[in-house]
Amino acid sequence: MIHSIETILADVPTIRPHQLSVTTMRTQTLVLVRVRCGDGVEGWGEATTIGGLNYGEESPESIKANIDTHIAPLLIGKDATRVAAAMAVVRKAIQGNRFAKCAIETALLDAQARRLGIPLSELLGGRVRNALPVAWTLASGDTTKDIAEAELMLELRRHRIFKLKIGARAVHDDVAHVLAIKQALGNKASVRVDVNQAWTELQAMEAIAALQDGGVDLIEQPIAAHNQAGMARLARHFTVPIMADEALQGPLDAYRYATAGAADVFAVKITQSAGLTPAAQVATVAQLSGVALYGGTMLEGGIGTAASSHLFATFPELAFGTELFGPLLLTEEVLQEPLVYQDFMLQVPGGHGLGVTVDMEKLGRLRRQ
Numbered sequence: 001m002i003h004s005i006e007t008i009l010a011d012v013p014t015i016r017p018h019q020l021s022v023t024t025m026r027t028q029t030l031v032l033v034r035v036r037c038g039d040g041v042e043g044w045g046e047a048t049t050i051g052g053l054n055y056g057e058e059s060p061e062s063i064k065a066n067i068d069t070h071i072a073p074l075l076i077g078k079d080a081t082r083v084a085a086a087m088a089v090v091r092k093a094i095q096g097n098r099f100a101k102c103a104i105e106t107a108l109l110d111a112q113a114r115r116l117g118i119p120l121s122e123l124l125g126g127r128v129r130n131a132l133p134v135a136w137t138l139a140s141g142d143t144t145k146d147i148a149e150a151e152l153m154l155e156l157r158r159h160r161i162f163k164l165k166i167g168a169r170a171v172h173d174d175v176a177h178v179l180a181i182k183q184a185l186g187n188k189a190s191v192r193v194d195v196n197q198a199w200t201e202l203q204a205m206e207a208i209a210a211l212q213d214g215g216v217d218l219i220e221q222p223i224a225a226h227n228q229a230g231m232a233r234l235a236r237h238f239t240v241p242i243m244a245d246e247a248l249q250g251p252l253d254a255y256r257y258a259t260a261g262a263a264d265v266f267a268v269k270i271t272q273s274a275g276l277t278p279a280a281q282v283a284t285v286a287q288l289s290g291v292a293l294y295g296g297t298m299l300e301g302g303i304g305t306a307a308s309s310h311l312f313a314t315f316p317e318l319a320f321g322t323e324l325f326g327p328l329l330l331t332e333e334v335l336q337e338p339l340v341y342q343d344f345m346l347q348v349p350g351g352h353g354l355g356v357t358v359d360m361e362k363l364g365r366l367r368r369q
């Protein structure tokens, strides 16, 4: 049975400032959940988010408080081998708190997969691939630095798909920034943008026309998450694919977006979907409705990145790859063995459960006491 649930916060500096339209990150606060079971098996999950409360409505501190106070007590003593039943109790009793729910479900599924001696992916329907393409985000805030960084990533054969964070500057300046990078990289790389909701629909109409002409391959969440009708107009108006990210807070949003034709692509995020199971439902809605898929990140460390990789490995189609580079943005590694990134791909861990192990000595030094 479930013996204990511990939520650990660890502040890790990023390798460089990471500028989004909603915040500039210099550290990432990892939110790790450790579940220990009566049979000695333990499972891990992650609920890391971006910029405190700048990006979403849960913060590391609120996630820990709500797990410790409201969620863990529901689960202590429950049967650890019946994950769906345990999560049904949580989903019935707890409103919202999607990131917290994801970390709990991941930890329970990690433990159960370890108990069964199989990789987590095989508990999620089974993987169809062992490696995933991984994009890199250029977000230093300086066009010249971004171009140099992209050239380095190409040379290292680590990334050839680049996502540019824009929306903080004037539309004209952002467009010039993106086109300069696309110009510099040519067809050696795919260049995409993520606006993180920053534009009005009118700004998006003007900017996306220029980006489409400039050879940009994907436009992520250009306008407010609540403006579904606007996203549908943009998706119909442009040939460049429009991707929904913040708009997708679970399978019901996916269903509404798919039936309204409000996006060409869905960014699947396990935390934003409130868990691996609902994230799989988001992907199924996409597959059934002809919406393409992209594996998103919340800049998690190794635990959340591994969990996402196990789920994304089960998707029959993953037309736009993933952005599972979170650990590469951090200056400290919390896993005993880092995830393997090579030949522009992330290797989906083998082994039992998540297939990774936390370095407790390292985490002990990084965690908030």
Ligand SMILES: O=C(O)/C=C\C=C/C(=O)O
Pocket: 020, 050, 137, 139, 194, 196, 245, 296, 297, 298, 299, 323
């Ligand atoms: O910040 C990054 O580099 C990647 C993704 C983060 C959030 C998002 O996709 O909105």
Ligand SMILES: [Mn+2]
Pocket: 194, 196, 220, 221, 245, 246, 267
């Ligand atoms: Mn995004």
